[in-house]
Amino acid sequence: MSTLFKQLEPAKPAIDLPDLNTLLDAIKFNEQGLIPAIAQQFDSGEVLMMAWMNREALDETLRTGRVCYYSRSRGKLWRKGESSGQQQRLKSAALDCDGDTLLVQVDQTGPACHSGRRSCFYIELADNRVEINAQPLIDPAELYGKA
Template identity: 75%
Template sequence: MSRFTPLDPRNLFKALESANPSDTLPSTKTLLDAVRFNEAGLLPAIAQQFDSGEVLMMAWMNREALEETLATQRVCYYSRSRQKLWRKGETSGQQQQLKTATLDCDGDTLLLQVDQTGPACHTGRRSCFYVSLSNEHATITSEPLIDPATLYGKK
């Protein structure tokens, strides 16, 4: 057992605060047991383009989606509206290949470094973050790369 494996998994991320890159950490299974999924069993996951740093989207993962993503290196989310796993690009072809997955210090948010094929957003835009807000006005910061009707085969 690692010095970072407390008897109570809820304390694991607190114990990791003193960890260094050279330390031996608990297994991924042990870490996933300590992840703080919300009351619906979900974890927010932020997808970022690995080479540019561009934030592409935020979606939700349950443990099954996270385990599948780690095993296949193809990003899989959990669709709250459809109540099922959502393999990014299964309809649009705009897939995300996982480069790295990193948990935050509290174990309640995931950062995915990905290689995104085409647009990440269902609107056909590269990023889902295209509505810019100021104190008095909002602006659209990008145009769709692909018409959503074309992207999802709707004519």
């Protein structure tokens, strides 16, 4: 754990806190320079998706208010909704106590999942069986213009 995050454990809100850049510099990005980011709908608490951010994506997200991730498959920044129109507007961002996971509370436009579902977490595992717990809101072919 970063020394800075250890020092923050007894800190009181708004007292003895580092500036934002100092804190961002202390984030524990993995070997690929990434941190997991969990997206949660700000008003309902619904967990929408998990993606990765690098420092550049995090900086852009904080600066613009539009959530930006890092696409490992494409090897570049991915501004949520750039091809589907289903954007995420940042409401708040928080790091966990170890500085190695990010929670972004967002206002999601339409489905968050490439499958056309509201949430990426629609494959339910229960009692030795698998169930689909949500239907697509939008056909993915329609969502991405592949019809």
